[in-house]
Structures are given as structure tokens and as C-alpha cells.
Amino acid sequence: MTRRVRLGINVDHVATLRQSRGTRYPDPVQAAMLAEEAGADGITVHPREDRRHIQDRDVLLLKDMLTVPLNLEMAVTEDMVTFAERVRPSWACFVPEKREELTTEGGLDVLGAELSIAQACQRLANVGTRVSLFIDPVGEQISAALRCRAAAVELHTGHYAEAASHEDEESAYERIANAAAFAHSQGLIVNAGHGLHYHNTERIAALPAMNELNIGHAIIARAVFTGLRDAVIDMRRVLDDAVLYGRR
Numbered sequence: 001m002t003r004r005v006r007l008g009i010n011v012d013h014v015a016t017l018r019q020s021r022g023t024r025y026p027d028p029v030q031a032a033m034l035a036e037e038a039g040a041d042g043i044t045v046h047p048r049e050d051r052r053h054i055q056d057r058d059v060l061l062l063k064d065m066l067t068v069p070l071n072l073e074m075a076v077t078e079d080m081v082t083f084a085e086r087v088r089p090s091w092a093c094f095v096p097e098k099r100e101e102l103t104t105e106g107g108l109d110v111l112g113a114e115l116s117i118a119q120a121c122q123r124l125a126n127v128g129t130r131v132s133l134f135i136d137p138v139g140e141q142i143s144a145a146l147r148c149r150a151a152a153v154e155l156h157t158g159h160y161a162e163a164a165s166h167e168d169e170e171s172a173y174e175r176i177a178n179a180a181a182f183a184h185s186q187g188l189i190v191n192a193g194h195g196l197h198y199h200n201t202e203r204i205a206a207l208p209a210m211n212e213l214n215i216g217h218a219i220i221a222r223a224v225f226t227g228l229r230d231a232v233i234d235m236r237r238v239l240d241d242a243v244l245y246g247r248r
């Protein structure tokens with residue numbers, strides 16, 4: 001049977017448009033339903049501390065309505081851990097968060113906060129939520145994720161996606177490929193995401209260890225022109241072709 005790389009769709013960017021005018025539309029929950037219908041394997045949302053896009057109401061509705069897993073990206077703060085304990089999503093992905101950043105800039109420093117991250121992983125395990133850690137593709141962070149008993153890591157592809165030169169892109173890619181192989185060899189589920197689009201995803205999806213890619217901005221941006229259904233189907237095709245014919 002052909003390997004299938006799961007496609008998680010991040011709908012934060014629909015909420016960003018809604019919040020820019022304080023309207024009730026466009027609704028990220030409606031977008032998630034449409035994405036699910038078009039073949040999404042999961043839905044990702046990141047309610048930030050400043051609630052600049054996804055609202056608590058969105059998360060609660062998604063938890064109720066989705067039939068695919070909900071992946072709740074969250075800062076490791078008491079407020080967010082308590083909220084996640086209440087929501088009980090299928091997955092929580094711990095991410096670093098800075099109020100002033102435009103979007104997530106780097107991976108979580110698991111090594112530097114091992115005890116609190118391990119405790120948060122345990123609290124969510126107690127309510128049946130599996131935890132993934134959004135980290136840079138670095139061996140020491142993967143080993144720390146293992147010690148925290150995380151079920152998965154999500155490798156940060158932002159530096160690969162934003163590389164300023166071909167050489168930088170190649171070395172960022174090599175780091176992701178090596179980290180994916182190492183994490184997989186240690187028994188971790190390997191996901192990746194951030195900044196992936198229709199022209200840089202193939203090589204990441206082709207990595208043998210890859211379980212799931214979480215992609216948002218590029219799909220929602222494409223949907224402006226094609227509609228969300230076709231945008232999801234087009235990305236699904238990129239992932240399937242990568243597994244069949246993909247160049248690494």
C-alpha cells in the first residue's frame with residue numbers, strides 16, 4: 001500500500017481576515033468543515049495569548065463539530081494548559097509564542113524548559129490529548145522531547161521556507177531530513193510545518209519518516225482565487241505525487 005502523508009489544514013488565517021474587521025465572517029469553523037470535506041486529515045488552530053485570530057469560541061465549536069482530529073497549537077502557559085484540559089483536543093502542539101511576532105519565529109526550546117514541558121505533557125495525557133512539540137530540527141531538542149514523553153514532534157520548516165539562497169535552503173533541508181530520520185528512529189511521530197507552499201512542499205512530503213504536514217497560509221491564500229475546496233485538493237495532490245515520484 002502506498003504511504004499517505006497526512007494533510008492538516010491551519011485555518012488561523014481565515015480568522016485573521018475576520019478579526020481585521022470585527023465581523024462574524026469569514027468563519028474559520030466553516031472553513032474547517034469545507035477543508036474536511038475536501039480531504040483534510042486534520043484541522044490546526046493556534047489561539048494566541050492575544051487572541052489576534054482564533055477565538056475560544058472557534059476552538060470549542062471545532063471540538064464539537066470536526067470528525068477529523070483537532071490539533072490545538074498552544075503556548076505552554078497555565079492558562080492555555082487549563083484551556084486544553086477543558087477542550088481535550090486529539091492533539092496539542094506546544095509552540096513558542098511572542099506577542100510582538102508576526103508569526104511563529106522559531107522552535108520551542110524544550111531543552112531549556114524540560115520540567116515544565118514534561119509536566120504539561122503529562123497533564124494533557126491525563127485527559128487523553130496527545131502532545132506534539134514544535135521544534136527546530138536539532139538532535140538535542142528531539143532527545144529532550146523524548147524525555148518529556150511527547151508522542152510527536154513537528155519540525156519547524158520556516159527556515160527552509162524562508163531561506164535567502166539556494167545554499168541556505170539546501171542546508172535547512174538537510175537538517176530537516178536528518179532530524180526527521182533521527183526522531184523516527186527514536187519512535188516519535190514526525191510532523192512538519194510552517195511556511196510550506198505549493199512549490200516547496202514536495203521534498204518535505206517525500207521524506208520517508210513524514211507522517212503529517214500542517215499547512216495554512218499558502219492554502220488559504222490560494223483559496224482566494226480557486227476556492228478552498230480546490231486549494232485543499234491541489235495540496236493533497238502535491239503530497240500524493242511527492243510520495244510516488246517525489247525528489248528529495
Ligand SMILES: CC(=O)[C@@H](O)[C@H](O)COP(=O)(O)O
Nearest residue numbers: 012046095102103104193194
Ligand atoms: C506554530 C506554527 O508554525 C504556526 O501554526 C503558527 O504558529 C501559526 O500562528 P500564526 O497563524 O499566528 O502565524
Ligand SMILES: NCC(=O)COP(=O)(O)O
Nearest residue numbers: 010193194195215216217
Ligand atoms: N504548524 C504550522 C501550521 O500550522 C501552518 O503554518 P503556515 O502554513 O500557516 O505557515
